[in-house]
Amino acid sequence: MxxxxxLILPRAEFDLPRKKTGFGRPPKRxxxxxxQALADQLDDVxxxxxxxxxxxxxxxxxxxxxxxxxxxxxxxxxxxxxxLILLSVDENKTLVLFSSDAxxxxxxxxxxxxxxxxxxxxxxxxxxxxxxAIDEVSVVRPEDRLGRLFRTDxxxxxxxxDDVMEYVIDTEIWDFGDREANRGKVEELRRFxxxxxxxxTDDYIGESLVLLRSRCRGALIKELLQVDYIAxxxxxxxxxxxxxxxxxxxxxxxxxxxxxxSGAPGVAVLDSGLTAGHPLxxxxxxxxxxxxxxxxxxxxxxxxxxxxxxxxxxxxVEECIRSRSxxxxxxxxxxxxxxxxxxxxxxxxITTQMREAIEYFRKTYSCRIFNVxxxxxxxxxxxxxxxxxxxxxxxxxRELDVVIVVSAGNYEHDPGPGNSTDGHVQDYPQYLLGDxxxxxxxxxxxxxxxxxxxAHSAHVPPGSAGDSVSFQPIAQxxxxxxxxxSGPGIxxxxxPELCEVGGxxxxxGLIGHPRAVHELSVVSMNRQYIERLFTTDTGTSFAAxxxxxxxxxxxxxxxxxxxxxxxxxxxxxxxxxxxxEEVLRPLGTAAVLRVCGYGRPHLQRAQxxxxxxxxxxxxxxxxFDNFHIYEVPIPAEFIEEDGTRRITVALAYDPPVxxxxxxxxxxxxxxxxxxxxxxxxxxEAFRQRSREEPKVDxxxxxxxxxxxxxxxxxxxxxxxQKSTFTMRRRPSTDYGDxxxxxxxxxxxxxxxxxxxxxxxxxVVVEHSExxxxxxxxRARVRERIRVRARS
Numbered sequence: 001m002x003x004x005x006x007l008i009l010p011r012a013e014f015d016l017p018r019k020k021t022g023f024g025r026p027p028k029r030x031x032x033x034x035x036q037a038l039a040d041q042l043d044d045v046x047x048x049x050x051x052x053x054x055x056x057x058x059x060x061x062x063x064x065x066x067x068x069x070x071x072x073x074x075x076x077x078x079x080x081x082x083x084l085i086l087l088s089v090d091e092n093k094t095l096v097l098f099s100s101d102a103x104x105x106x107x108x109x110x111x112x113x114x115x116x117x118x119x120x121x122x123x124x125x126x127x128x129x130x131x132x133a134i135d136e137v138s139v140v141r142p143e144d145r146l147g148r149l150f151r152t153d154x155x156x157x158x159x160x161x162d163d164v165m166e167y168v169i170d171t172e173i174w175d176f177g178d179r180e181a182n183r184g185k186v187e188e189l190r191r192f193x194x195x196x197x198x199x200x201t202d203d204y205i206g207e208s209l210v211l212l213r214s215r216c217r218g219a220l221i222k223e224l225l226q227v228d229y230i231a232x233x234x235x236x237x238x239x240x241x242x243x244x245x246x247x248x249x250x251x252x253x254x255x256x257x258x259x260x261x262s263g264a265p266g267v268a269v270l271d272s273g274l275t276a277g278h279p280l281x282x283x284x285x286x287x288x289x290x291x292x293x294x295x296x297x298x299x300x301x302x303x304x305x306x307x308x309x310x311x312x313x314x315x316x317v318e319e320c321i322r323s324r325s326x327x328x329x330x331x332x333x334x335x336x337x338x339x340x341x342x343x344x345x346x347x348x349x350i351t352t353q354m355r356e357a358i359e360y361f362r363k364t365y366s367c368r369i370f371n372v373x374x375x376x377x378x379x380x381x382x383x384x385x386x387x388x389x390x391x392x393x394x395x396x397x398r399e400l401d402v403v404i405v406v407s408a409g410n411y412e413h414d415p416g417p418g419n420s421t422d423g424h425v426q427d428y429p430q431y432l433l434g435d436x437x438x439x440x441x442x443x444x445x446x447x448x449x450x451x452x453x454x455a456h457s458a459h460v461p462p463g464s465a466g467d468s469v470s471f472q473p474i475a476q477x478x479x480x481x482x483x484x485x486s487g488p489g490i491x492x493x494x495x496p497e498l499c500e501v502g503g504x505x506x507x508x509g510l511i512g513h514p515r516a517v518h519e520l521s522v523v524s525m526n527r528q529y530i531e532r533l534f535t536t537d538t539g540t541s542f543a544a545x546x547x548x549x550x551x552x553x554x555x556x557x558x559x560x561x562x563x564x565x566x567x568x569x570x571x572x573x574x575x576x577x578x579x580x581e582e583v584l585r586p587l588g589t590a591a592v593l594r595v596c597g598y599g600r601p602h603l604q605r606a607q608x609x610x611x612x613x614x615x616x617x618x619x620x621x622x623x624f625d626n627f628h629i630y631e632v633p634i635p636a637e638f639i640e641e642d643g644t645r646r647i648t649v650a651l652a653y654d655p656p657v658x659x660x661x662x663x664x665x666x667x668x669x670x671x672x673x674x675x676x677x678x679x680x681x682x683x684e685a686f687r688q689r690s691r692e693e694p695k696v697d698x699x700x701x702x703x704x705x706x707x708x709x710x711x712x713x714x715x716x717x718x719x720x721q722k723s724t725f726t727m728r729r730r731p732s733t734d735y736g737d738x739x740x741x742x743x744x745x746x747x748x749x750x751x752x753x754x755x756x757x758x759x760x761x762x763v764v765v766e767h768s769e770x771x772x773x774x775x776x777x778r779a780r781v782r783e784r785i786r787v788r789a790r791s
Contacts, residue, residue, distance in 0.1 A: 007609070007777060007778055007781050009632070009763055010630065011618060012629040013788075027133075031128065032117065035115030042111070045139050046104065054228070061098060062104070063098055063140050064097045064099065066095045067093065069134070072133035074129070078129070082107045089661045090384055096140065096174070098176060098229075111127075142222075146225065149237070150233070150235055153235065161218035167217070169215075169235060169236075171211065171212045171224060171233050172210065172211050173186065174229050175659075182210045189224075193216060193220065196223070200214045203349070208657070209351065209388055209660075213348060221233060237376040237441060238344065239376065254533075257327070260284050260328040260329060265330055265555035266366070266367035267312045267371065267545075268357070269305060269335070269548075270357050271309070271338070272336060273290070273302070273334065273336035274306055276288045276334070277529070281306070284313055284330065287333055287334075291360075292345055298334060298335075308524070311522070312332065312548045315549040315553075317525070321523065335361070337357060349388075351389070359400065362402055369551045370402060371544055373545060375407060377440060379440050380409075380435070381441070381443075381444045381490075382438065390448070397445075401654075403563045408451060408452045408484060408485040408543075409439055411483050413431050424513070429587070430587060433591060445489075446493060446657060446664060446718065449497055452481075452496040452498070453502025454481060454499050454596075455478065455520070456477065456478070457473075457519055457520055458504060459520070471508050471510070474504065474505050475505075479577075479583050480583070484502065484540055488594060489718070491664065493718035495718070497571065497597040497598055498570060498601055499580075501542075501543060502543035503516075503521045505520060505538060522539075551567075553607075557607045562619055564619065564654055565760035567652040568652040569650075571652070572648060573605035574601045611774045614773050614774050616763045617763070623756045624755050626744075629682055629686075629741070630742075630761065633776070633781065634737050634765070637773060637776070638767055644727070646764070647766075648763070650763075650764075653667070655667035665748060666750030669744065669745050670743075671721070671743050672699075674739065676703060676704050676736060686742055
């Protein structure tokens with residue numbers, strides 16, 4: 001078992017601006033013809049703006065939709081010079097822009113100059129970088145403002161709304177970049193809704209997210225869809241929960257449960273509440289509350305929250321039962337965020353509920369780990385923007401420096417009409433990669449830690465379904481659970497990042513459907529503890545709190561760690577189980593990452609090093625468009641001893657996010673592992689260079705840039721990245737006794753107040769044989785620190 005303390009990863013003293021990237025080239029256009037087409041489209045947009053009938057009391061806002069060529073890009077500053085504010089960017093490069101000038105004078109003047117063609121002293125037409133990139137200019141239509149959940153319910157057009165029916169809706173307003181301006185729009189909209197018989201029950205004005213919750217009849221919603229500055233009108237999200245069965249275990253078989261030690265790390269569960277009187281939970285409960293507090297009763301009327309809480313507190317409840325030992329190492333907190341119908345509050349926005357709950361436990365009890373095993377089955381991720389729910393969780397993770405663990409969601413496979421019901425078995429695991437099996441909101445969040453599920457057993461006990469041969473487990477042990485959902489997430493990020501045990505299901509051929517079996521399910525606490533202490537259920541809901549438990553336990557060893565370091569340590573310790581790898585690998589190289597992410601984390605490997613597996617880590621902050629270089633000592637035994645050698649790098653960072661943008665992350669970070677070059681040569685290769693300076697070797701050869709898996713193009717979409725360089729043959733001594741990790745930070749749309757960007761990096765140096773790498777690496781790190789202290 002690993003029992004040696006991790007080491008500090010030494011950083012070279014370089015902090016130079018990194019090389020910037022461009023925005024792509026616009027397509028070649030006939031400036032006169034293309035310019036005239038854009039001018040005609042713009043005239044139509046402006047005419048529509050002037051002639052449109054708007055609800056009284058609503059100030060008009062000129063909102064324009066611009067579709068860019070897929071091969072081109074235009075930066076935000078360029079739009080601003082044209083008098084436009086960028087509000088939103090979709091995955092298909094469709095932009096939504098706001099103009100404070102009702103005639104768009106600056107934009108039209110530049111467009112006219114573009115139409116005129118190149119001046120005598122220039123090769124290209126003026127402003128061609130922007131206008132050649134534009135495919136089309138158009139208006140935002142009322143039906144464009146209908147949200148995804150409305151469409152799921154069959155409301156594709158405003159005419160599909162029932163005029164007299166009352167709806168609970170969430171209205172998102174375009175973020176105009178100024179909090180006071182956003183507040184003014186919210187108050188104007190509130191007055192308008194209430195004057196027409198609606199009722200606003202909540203609002204949220206964040207850094208990049210503006211929402212109202214209201215009750216409105218269909219006729220009023222139709223008017224709202226005409227308001228220029230409204231981005232989306234949609235139904236609120238709803239959680240998807242299941243009810244569990246019971247196990248037969250008595251309290252008399254277990255010793256008394258002690259309270260956790262004073263100052264024990266905390267883990268907070270946001271769910272259906274908590275049965276705080278459960279004898280195995282009660283001694284560890286710090287506080288159970290409700291959000292909103294007006295609900296009063298924090299107890300769990302469903303059972304889901306109590307099951308999740310038991311796993312968050314103990315991790316492996318089944319192992320605790322077998323060992324007859326329940327000793328809490330954590331303090332447990334609970335916020336009931338679901339009402340008596342197991343739905344979110346009708347009056348408050350989900351963003352309000354999430355913020356109030358997480359801020360309360362963070363500020364009152366310094367709790368750093370939060371579990372959200374909730375999701376809306378109606379919202380599988382189909383690309384594009386993430387939901388406000390995911391966005392607020394990401395924002396809170398960044399603002400409060402906390403780890404928020406979210407379940408990937410459960411998928412119920414349907415072979416489809418005309419197909420054999422045996423497809424539940426025959427189609428596994430291919431169906432996990434289908435569009436309908438994509439992760440659901442809020443698992444799409446970029447900074448939240450998303451968790452998928454694994455099967456821990458394939459044992460179907462005697463007596464099940466009359467011992468019918470048609471009653472078979474769908475997954476084998478350590479394969480993906482047959483209900484787990486897959487990625488990728490926004491920006492092709494690896495999602496879920498981690499996986500844990502969530503249970504299995506058996507297919508009953510007699511009824512043609514899968515069903516749960518106790519022995520294939522996850523065991524945890526039963527809210528009706530007087531009848532039975534424990535119950536069982538399956539789902540990613542029960543995989544997520546196991547990871548939350550591990551994350552909270554890491555604070556025992558690293559009490560001052562950032563949330564970034566906790567995420568990086570978990571990823572560095574994770575491994576995809578062999579059976580999961582074997583069943584997914586034939587489906588393509590991306591299948592393993594899409595279903596299992598980086599694998600199942602291991603607490604001991606995350607907490608401690610051993611002689612042949614040495615973990616080095618660093619936490620820092622990096623200015624935009626800069627890079628840091630870290631030194632990785634390579635002992636002689638690592639090179640000389642036969643066997644498999646691995647160097648793994650994990651990087652975690654928490655960038656600002658903007659819900660309205662497809663380029664959701666305001667900052668992108670990445671890393672490279674370089675060998676065979678000095679630190680000065682590496683710094684010279686990665687620094688910014690002027691046009692006049694000579695080109696240098698960019699170290700792109702695999703002799704120097706170590707080929708790692710997953711490759712940069714696969715891993716760099718996420719805020720948690722992990723990759724491994726594997727050497728099965730003895731590496732050349734020409735590469736030297738020090739490798740280098742270059743960590744780079746690239747500014748996207750982030751503002752100056754977001755700088756510098758925080759991050760954590762973990763490097764694991766390991767050898768398959770029993771060699772002592774630890775002592776030499778530790779000695780070299782200590783010497784490096786002493787040298788730095790003297791200089």
